[in-house]
Amino acid sequence: MRQLLERCCGLDVHKKSISACARVPDERGEVAELYATFGTTTPDLLELSDWMMGLGVTHVAMEATGDFWKPVYYILEADFELLLVNPAHIKHVPGRKTDAIDAAWIAELLSYGLLRKSFVPPPPIRRLRDLTRYRKALIRDRSREVNRVHKVLEDAGVKLSAVATDVMGVSGRAIMEALIGGTSNPDALASLAKGRLRAKIPELHKALTARFKDHHGFMLQRMLAHIDDLDADIAAISGRIEAEIGPFAEKAKLLPSITGVGPRAAEAIIGAIGVDMSVFPTSGHLASWAGLCPGQRESAGKRKSSRTRKGSELLRTTLVECAHSASHTKDTYLAEFFWQVTRRQGKDKAIVAVAHEILIACWRVLSTGTAYCDPGPGALRARSEEQIRRRAIRQLESLGLRVTLDAA
Known part of the structure; x- marks a missing residue:
């Protein structure tokens, strides 16, 4: 050699x-x-x-x-x-x-040239990646703290979450602050409801009839203070991310044109893969690097597990969140694609498949510098019909037949 x-x-x-x-x-x-x-x-x-x-x-x-x-x-x-x-x-x-x-x-x-180079983004993207990872970690910490709030309320018999959609909303926070301050009268607590929640005051009265003790108030006060601190930190980091993403602002504005991708997700995606797509020759290379394409494991002519391999955790989790959002949209290509795959393989695999489609769209948007144009649900049906047509032609030709297609 x-x-x-x-x-x-x-x-x-x-x-x-x-x-x-x-x-x-x-x-x-x-x-x-x-x-x-x-x-x-x-x-x-x-x-x-x-x-x-x-x-x-x-x-x-x-x-x-x-x-x-x-x-x-x-x-x-x-x-x-x-x-x-x-x-x-x-x-x-x-x-x-x-x-x-x-x-x-x-x-x-x-x-001997036998080593394959891993992708390491340039310094500006690395800074953005560090910030988006840290913000995601703080958001997870906030979610855990909110879950602890729910647990304390349940332990005290306060069924606020059974009536209010968001216990951390304006009404929920006012009620919890009153509980911490020593108010235990259900009528007084229910009267703190704001907006549409006031229509549920009778249900609130029952939900707030509880045995809220001093130690519950002590823990709840610490938890709410921690959540406020996390909110302030997340806001500060988001501001720094906006400053760091400035040189890539034009590309960052294009990514939210993809169904399911929001501004915060766009920042995380750019922090994970950058904006220079020349490092990934094709969209398939990017999907493979991200761990969002079927694994290729074959031995003795037999196909083994096609489970996806581990890729970038930040990118994968962000795209899966985007896929969940896209699956709930109406009259879009990705929503129809989600339900088509769900019928065959279940929702879990369908979400990963949609995440793969979103990543492919990201590669195209960043490569071309043009916004994503949703082809609509009809495009998927047309593509399926074309695949059926080609498959039928191949099967007939394999039998030695010559196929000519004429419109009916």
Whole structure:
């Protein structure tokens, strides 16, 4: 096998140390392997960079090990061609295993061009990704805290959620604040209802006749304060995201044209895949990277499980949420597609299929710079009819028949 890279280096990255193996030509022109070990602090990483530059290294490869690779990658990316590699793609044969051997194996595979580069977005997209991930984590924390509020109310016998659609709405918050303040009279509590909830005052009277104790009020007060803090944090992060997404604002405005995709989802999608779709040659490459296409597992001519593989958690969960929204729309292509797949394979697989369709649409929108145009429910029926027609023609031709189609 012909060596493609003359000067390259493999890094085995750990929390406190990095084992490096550089493959460079010696005085006779033969490949020499040079080993060194470095720490992971910033001065140590700069020393690693100087060592490799002194050897004339041009390409560097490392495994994606947790988050330990990130500071290494960020410091080296300006001076070297970096390859971040999936550890599953470079498993060593059984036998001796040391950090130096691992680094040498990575360097050898790199020199022969056998490593596949993982997608690492540019710095502006990485900042956006960090912010959208953090916001999503805070939103999950808020949902958990709201669930705890429901649990405390149920424990106290306050059946507010059975009458009010949203206990965290204006009326619900007013009633809970009154409970915390020591008000226990059902009439007084029910009178705090606002808007359409006032039509349910008799039901509220029964729901608010409870045994709300002091410790319930103490916990509820802490929970509501925590929710308020989370709301403030989420709002602040959303403001920072708007500032970071500024250079990509035009593309971000196009994504909500896709059925089910809102402005917040558009920010998360761009934070996950960026706006430069040249890194994904086709929409199928993007779907495969995201883990939203059927798995290909075949052995001895038999098709094994087609379960989707694990992809980007942020992107997948965002697209699944968008798919749920799209499935509840009316007279749209994605809604009809959802119900068509549901009839054959069930709702869970249908949601993943719709998420796949949304991702394909995102790729097209970002690639072309044009808004999404919903083809409508009729397009799916036309496509199904065309597929039936082609399938029937193939079956007849396989029997040695020549097929000519004439309109009835």
